[in-house]
Amino acid sequence: xxxxxxxxxxxxxxxxxxxxxxxxxLGVTAFFSLLIAGLIVTFMIRFRRRPGTxxxxxxxxxxxxxxxxxxxxxWSVVPFGITLIAYFWGASIYAALYIPPENxxxxxxVGKQWMWKFQHLEGRQEIDELHIPTGRxxxxxxxxxxxxxxxxxxxxxxxxxxxxxxxxxLWFEATKPGEYPLYCAEYCGTLHSGMIGRVIALEPTxxxxxxxxxxxxxxxxxxxxxxxxxxxxxxxxxxxxxxGDSARGPSLAGLAGTAVPLTGGGTVTADxxxxxxxxxTPQAKLVAGYPPIMPTYQGLVNEQELMQLIAYIxxxxxxxxxxxxx
Amino acid sequence: MESARRVDYLNVDYGxxxxxxxxxxxxxxxxxxxxxxxxxxxxxxxxxAIRLELLTPAGDLLQADNYNKLFTMHGVVMVFFFLIPSxxxxxxxxxxxxxxxxxxxxxxxxxxxxxxxFVTGGxxxxxxxxxxxxxxxxxxxxxxxxxxxxxxxxxVALGVFINGFSSILTGLNFIVTIHTLRAxxxxxxxxxxxxxxxxxxxxxxxxxxxxxxxxLALVGLERGFHIGIFDPALGGDPVxxxxxxxxxxxxxxxxxxxxxxxxxxxxxxxxxxxxxxxxTVVAGASFAIAFLGFLVWGHHMFTSSQTILSGLIFSxxxxxxxxxxxxxxxxxxxxxxxxxIAWSAPMLYALGFIGLFTIGGLTGIMLASTxxxxxxxxxxxxxxxxxxIMVGGAIMGYLGGLHYWWPKITGRMYPEPLARIAGLIVFLGFNLTFFPQFVLGYLGMPRRYHAYPEEFQxxxxxxxxxxxxxxxxxxxxxxxxxxxxxxxxxAPANPWGATGLEWQTSSPPxxxxxxxxxxxxxxxxxxxxxxxxxSEVLVRG
Numbered sequence: 001x002x003x004x005x006x007x008x009x010x011x012x013x014x015x016x017x018x019x020x021x022x023x024x025x026l027g028v029t030a031f032f033s034l035l036i037a038g039l040i041v042t043f044m045i046r047f048r049r050r051p052g053t054x055x056x057x058x059x060x061x062x063x064x065x066x067x068x069x070x071x072x073x074x075w076s077v078v079p080f081g082i083t084l085i086a087y088f089w090g091a092s093i094y095a096a097l098y099i100p101p102e103n104x105x106x107x108x109x110v111g112k113q114w115m116w117k118f119q120h121l122e123g124r125q126e127i128d129e130l131h132i133p134t135g136r137x138x139x140x141x142x143x144x145x146x147x148x149x150x151x152x153x154x155x156x157x158x159x160x161x162x163x164x165x166x167x168x169x170l171w172f173e174a175t176k177p178g179e180y181p182l183y184c185a186e187y188c189g190t191l192h193s194g195m196i197g198r199v200i201a202l203e204p205t206x207x208x209x210x211x212x213x214x215x216x217x218x219x220x221x222x223x224x225x226x227x228x229x230x231x232x233x234x235x236x237x238x239x240x241x242x243x244g245d246s247a248r249g250p251s252l253a254g255l256a257g258t259a260v261p262l263t264g265g266g267t268v269t270a271d272x273x274x275x276x277x278x279x280x281t282p283q284a285k286l287v288a289g290y291p292p293i294m295p296t297y298q299g300l301v302n303e304q305e306l307m308q309l310i311a312y313i314x315x316x317x318x319x320x321x322x323x324x325x326x
Numbered sequence: 327m328e329s330a331r332r333v334d335y336l337n338v339d340y341g342x343x344x345x346x347x348x349x350x351x352x353x354x355x356x357x358x359x360x361x362x363x364x365x366x367x368x369x370x371x372x373x374x375a376i377r378l379e380l381l382t383p384a385g386d387l388l389q390a391d392n393y394n395k396l397f398t399m400h401g402v403v404m405v406f407f408f409l410i411p412s413x414x415x416x417x418x419x420x421x422x423x424x425x426x427x428x429x430x431x432x433x434x435x436x437x438x439x440x441x442x443x444f445v446t447g448g449x450x451x452x453x454x455x456x457x458x459x460x461x462x463x464x465x466x467x468x469x470x471x472x473x474x475x476x477x478x479x480x481x482v483a484l485g486v487f488i489n490g491f492s493s494i495l496t497g498l499n500f501i502v503t504i505h506t507l508r509a510x511x512x513x514x515x516x517x518x519x520x521x522x523x524x525x526x527x528x529x530x531x532x533x534x535x536x537x538x539x540x541x542l543a544l545v546g547l548e549r550g551f552h553i554g555i556f557d558p559a560l561g562g563d564p565v566x567x568x569x570x571x572x573x574x575x576x577x578x579x580x581x582x583x584x585x586x587x588x589x590x591x592x593x594x595x596x597x598x599x600x601x602x603x604x605x606t607v608v609a610g611a612s613f614a615i616a617f618l619g620f621l622v623w624g625h626h627m628f629t630s631s632q633t634i635l636s637g638l639i640f641s642x643x644x645x646x647x648x649x650x651x652x653x654x655x656x657x658x659x660x661x662x663x664x665x666x667i668a669w670s671a672p673m674l675y676a677l678g679f680i681g682l683f684t685i686g687g688l689t690g691i692m693l694a695s696t697x698x699x700x701x702x703x704x705x706x707x708x709x710x711x712x713x714x715i716m717v718g719g720a721i722m723g724y725l726g727g728l729h730y731w732w733p734k735i736t737g738r739m740y741p742e743p744l745a746r747i748a749g750l751i752v753f754l755g756f757n758l759t760f761f762p763q764f765v766l767g768y769l770g771m772p773r774r775y776h777a778y779p780e781e782f783q784x785x786x787x788x789x790x791x792x793x794x795x796x797x798x799x800x801x802x803x804x805x806x807x808x809x810x811x812x813x814x815x816x817a818p819a820n821p822w823g824a825t826g827l828e829w830q831t832s833s834p835p836x837x838x839x840x841x842x843x844x845x846x847x848x849x850x851x852x853x854x855x856x857x858x859x860x861s862e863v864l865v866r867g
Binding site for chain 2: 005006007008017018019022025028029032033036037039040043044047048049050062063064065067072077078079080082083084086087089090091092093094095097098099109114117147148150152154155157158159160161164165166168173181183184185186187188189190191192193194197202279281298299
């Protein structure tokens with residue numbers, strides 16, 4: 001037995017805030033539970049039925065108390081006030097937990113039965129272990145290869161489901177170096193309880209060294225470069241010129257993050273989920289002015305390759321994207 | 327003993343046909359009682375296996391797949407085949423007509439049909455469990471249930487689908503009965519709270535159950551015929567399933583707790599000899615809970631990738647449920663003030679209910695608070711919370727009610743001192759089982775884990791120890807209730823000196839309930855006049 005723990009370690013910028021809300025609501029819970037229990041026990045003793053009248057005879061009459069409008073209002077308004085605090089306090093933390101800061105370090109995550117695969121954009125890959133720097137916001141772009149999983153690090157007080165068919169994301173910033181347990185929190189089959197790992201937070205300099213370190217096995221390329229390989233291998237350039245529009249498909253250069261006009265009106269922002277959808281189910285949202293000729297790539301590229309492709313598309317960006325944003 | 331020859335609904339006929347073809351709501355209630363007790367034992371035995379496996383961190387007692395099937399069986403059986411029918415189908419069936427002075431429910435044959443539908447659903451699900459079992463959890467989340475699981479998902483889900491119709495029939499029957507068969511003088515605001523909460527529950531039965539039926543049918547279609555609805559590989563949306571599932575399954579929690587709240591209102595008033603404090607407020611709160619219950623399903627999905635805005639809206643609506651719930655707790659507590667409180671077994675269950683429901687409800691506020699839920703979602707904190715509501719709340723209410731009405735149902739008294747001890751054992755065992763799970767959850771132990779890291783062991787050992795105490799607490803009533811059928815003291819018509827109409831007829835009641843239709847002249851819970859009769863009823867026998 002390692003040690004008897006009653007409270008989890010705090011290791012992220014959000015952990016203290018979540019615990020603050022928890023202690024407030026724990027106080028509320030303790031106060032009202034003890035109040036009700038105290039009143040019940042007090043009344044039980046103080047107003048207990050005198051011996052000899054139980055069970056089958058009617059005891060002396062009790063006093064009838066009519067409901068009081070003041071009391072009913074009072075004990076409706078007090079819980080209402082407390083729930084308002086719980087709501088707004090919770091909402092502010094919820095937004096902070098799920099809206100990543102600008103310039104967070106992106107790491108790609110794919111969950112599959114029953115492992116977590118991580119890929120750093122510089123190329124280093126890991127399974128069931130995730131190295132991150134302390135003091136810097138890390139944003140996970142998550143996908144699932146099969147069923148729903150959930151990425152959960154108790155020491156960071158946060159989790160997010162990895163849902164097949166879409167990207168989800170989660171961010172956190174570790175505050176101190178250490179190893180923190182990582183769990184799959186959404187039931188995913190036989191070895192659900194074995195889908196665990198650890199997050200290893202390193203000082204930034206150590207992290208840089210780790211990132212540059214030699215990975216056993218194959219040589220590695222940045223994710224965007226891997227994406228270019230997939231792009232070539234799948235024959236994407238036939239229709240999507242990397243640097244300009246062709247008659248068959250729109251150009252990918254500078255596409256990421258822009259507003260794309262759609263057939264049938266309206267626009268959509270070319271974010272990760274849109275790019276993913278356009279590869280997997282191209283007919284779902286068709287770019288205005290192009291025929292619906294692109295076949296689906298579902299089953300031809302796996303989730304990791306999809307993420308690589310998207311990283312490649314994003315690497316084709318800068319000048320035009322920046323110009324269009326203005 | 328002298329009145330032993332009196333004809334009642336039990337001794338009127340002993341033939342098997344007279345039971346299996348009965349349309350007497352009281353006999354149907356007993357058919358349900360036996361069936362759900364068997365289901366409770368099946369669900370309970372799987373809980374025993376789960377707790378034994380969790381005694382040690384390693385997954386050593388059971389194989390992972392078998393563990394997963396056991397917690398699925400525990401959830402499916404306990405939720406769909408025990409908790410949901412428990413109070414409505416047993417106590418509700420038995421008592422609603424009696425409480426409103428009716429001869430039977432509005433549709434007696436539909437009532438019998440609902441039991442056959444229940445049994446059919448139960449047998450189909452058990453068939454699936456025995457021939458291989460399902461390992462999806464009671465929540466049947468997609469795409470695991472439709473694409474990945476290799477187990478008997480379809481028969482297990484089909485049984486739940488079938489069972490749903492018995493809920494719908496029961497709900498329909500109750501609503502029509504309450505509307506049309508009330509005795510003369512029994513105006514709406516003279517109805518016992520038990521009747522009010524069953525009305526509110528029936529609305530959920532009728533409006534909610536079709537949605538789970540449709541959802542499970544869609545799971546079957548996708549799994550069996552690859553029609554893409556939820557599985558993204560077939561063009562479906564897995565999160566859509568969660569919306570549909572919880573649209574029923576959150577209100578289902580109120581199906582479990584509202585009838586229990588009705589029971590508690592009867593017990594607290596009777597054993598404190600007080601009118602229910604704030605009667606109309608408590609009745610209204612039942613409907614507020616039933617209504618709001620339909621608007622909060624998204625609070626199960628704060629980490630599911632639904633938008634932040636949806637999360638916040640569902641959070642706000644979930645908070646709203648806390649208010650009518652809190653109002654009820656305060657009103658029950660206020661009812662005790664200046665009462666004449668008997669420490670009898672049903673009352674101990676009722677008071678235990680109030681305490682445990684308070685903890686369950688307040689931890690519910692924690693979970694409705696989005697920023698906190700993200701951390702504890704899908705951990706043992708959730709498991710602890712819903713057991714405080716479903717076991718600490720619903721089952722405490724069910725057991726309290728069973729004790730209270732046992733003399734009416736069987737004509738026999740249960741052994742009071744033993745029942746009080748059993749009640750205390752249940753209370754202590756329950757807290758020892760589930761309180762450590764709050765701590766485990768906040769520490770981060772995810773639910774549905776067959777094996778777990780060593781630092782969680784101590785609390786799991788507490789929990790398993792508590793479960794064995796709780797098991798004893800549940801076995802005792804089973805034994806002494808059975809014992810009392812033969813050896814229990816004969817019960818008078820009104821052993822508790824209670825006011826409800828059901829106490830105005832003999833114990834057990836005759837098949838026709840009342841020899842003469844009672845006329846009601848007073849409000850419910852009129853405990854304040856020493857010996858005033860509630861109705862001018864002539865009791866046969």
